[in-house]
Amino acid sequence: MNQEAGTASGERTISNTCGYCSTGCNLMVTLAGGKVKSRKPNPGYPVNLGKVCPKGFTMLDHLGAADRAVAPLMKDEAGELVPVGWDRALEEFTRNFKKIQKSYGNQSVAFLSTGQITTEEFALLGALAKFGMGIVHGDGNTRQCMATAVVAYKQAFGFDAPPFTYRDFEESDVLVFVGANIVIAHPIMWNRVRRNPKKPEIVVLDPRKTEISKFATQHYPIRPKSDLALLYGIARIFVEQGWVDRNYIRDNTSGFEEFSSHLQKYPLQRVVSATGIDAEGIMKLARTIHEGERVSFWWTMGVNQSHQGVRTAEAVINLALLTGNIGRAGTGPNSITGQCNAMGSRLFSNTTSLFAG
Numbered sequence: 636m637n638q639e640a641g642t643a644s645g646e647r648t649i650s651n652t653c654g655y656c657s658t659g660c661n662l663m664v665t666l667a668g669g670k671v672k673s674r675k676p677n678p679g680y681p682v683n684l685g686k687v688c689p690k691g692f693t694m695l696d697h698l699g700a701a702d703r704a705v706a707p708l709m710k711d712e713a714g715e716l717v718p719v720g721w722d723r724a725l726e727e728f729t730r731n732f733k734k735i736q737k738s739y740g741n742q743s744v745a746f747l748s749t750g751q752i753t754t755e756e757f758a759l760l761g762a763l764a765k766f767g768m769g770i771v772h773g774d775g776n777t778r779q780c781m782a783t784a785v786v787a788y789k790q791a792f793g794f795d796a797p798p799f800t801y802r803d804f805e806e807s808d809v810l811v812f813v814g815a816n817i818v819i820a821h822p823i824m825w826n827r828v829r830r831n832p833k834k835p836e837i838v839v840l841d842p843r844k845t846e847i848s849k850f851a852t853q854h855y856p857i858r859p860k861s862d863l864a865l866l867y868g869i870a871r872i873f874v875e876q877g878w879v880d881r882n883y884i885r886d887n888t889s890g891f892e893e894f895s896s897h898l899q900k901y902p903l904q905r906v907v908s909a910t911g912i913d914a915e916g917i918m919k920l921a922r923t924i925h926e927g928e929r930v931s932f933w934w935t936m937g938v939n940q941s942h943q944g945v946r947t948a949e950a951v952i953n954l955a956l957l958t959g960n961i962g963r964a965g966t967g968p969n970s971i972t973g974q975c976n977a978m979g980s981r982l983f984s985n986t987t988s989l990f991a992g
């Protein structure tokens with residue numbers, strides 16, 4: 636909650652970010668008597684631009700759920716969970732953790748975090764765990780879903796940072812979605828695609844007929860686990876046809892010759908056999924990317940949680956690097972996360988390689 640405005644009637648309106656998916660839409664929520672009276676999309680918020688999906692309208696409903704935890708619970712002598720005050724809970728927590736650490740060492744306790752808290756809370760959690768409690772193991776569930784993208788970005792760029800803004804959805808003339816169904820998973824990102832005035836090519840690589848495949852101008856229903864072969868095959872076509880940005884590669888990359896040698900293992904016929912897409916279709920896909928002036932590549936869990944996920948994410952990144960589709964509006968190899976502050980978790984504290992900032 637980052638804004639608050641009161642009214643004469645005692646009502647107050649707050650701005651609140653939806654936590655259901657990673658898009659980060661913002662709503663204005665009016666509270667009266669401690670209850671939600673109304674809610675509407677925040678028209679001035681740069682993420683959702685006055686729109687919200689149906690999930691966002693229900694984002695606070697769980698506050699009134701009958702089984703919601705509203706107080707710390709501890710087991711009594713009979714083993715029943717009973718509510719206790721915060722002072723008691725914190726005292727017990729601290730005493731028991733210290734006891735465990737004293738008996739078994741600091742490595743005997745750990746924390747597991749989430750992508751649902753604010754960046755400031757990540758910083759506090761990391762500092763408290765490391766410097767306050769001497770904890771040596773901490774992790775975020777964001778790493779568990781995004782580890783492959785994190786490693787791919789680090790190996791490609793030296794740093795974990797998806798290089799896009801939501802404006803890029805509106806400025807591409809070719810958008811390639813790999814294992815990503817944002818129509819359902821990130822509806823307001825899809826809304827940003829629909830605002831694109833260029834009538835872009837929407838290319839979907841996905842074994843399944845998903846909601847986004849119905850809107851695609853090109854859907855390639857590849858065989859499961861064949862995305863890596865397809866991406867290498869496309870890269871090979873780029874090199875063979877001279878459809879690479881030599882200046883960009885020379886000025887900004889290393890290892891082009893080695894990568895080109897590796898691609899020799901992926902001739903067209905091998906890619907046809909692996910993917911089930913015919914040669915004409917694969918050439919059409921390669922040509923579409925080649926002819927695009929601003930091509931963006933988007934992936935989510937279909938890549939991240941897949942067979943050879945790091946390699947597949949790297950192969951997507953390499954297509955952007957080969958064609959110079961990076962560092963300009965409407966371009967980029969862009970991984971989309973699952974939780975609203977997954978990047979806060981990844982960047983600030985709660986991945987195993989970035990403890991406490």
Ligand code: SF4
Pocket residue numbers: 653654655656657658659660683687688689690691692820821822823824
């Ligand atoms: S797109 Fe995601 S963040 Fe936006 S309202 Fe829907 S569920 Fe919430």
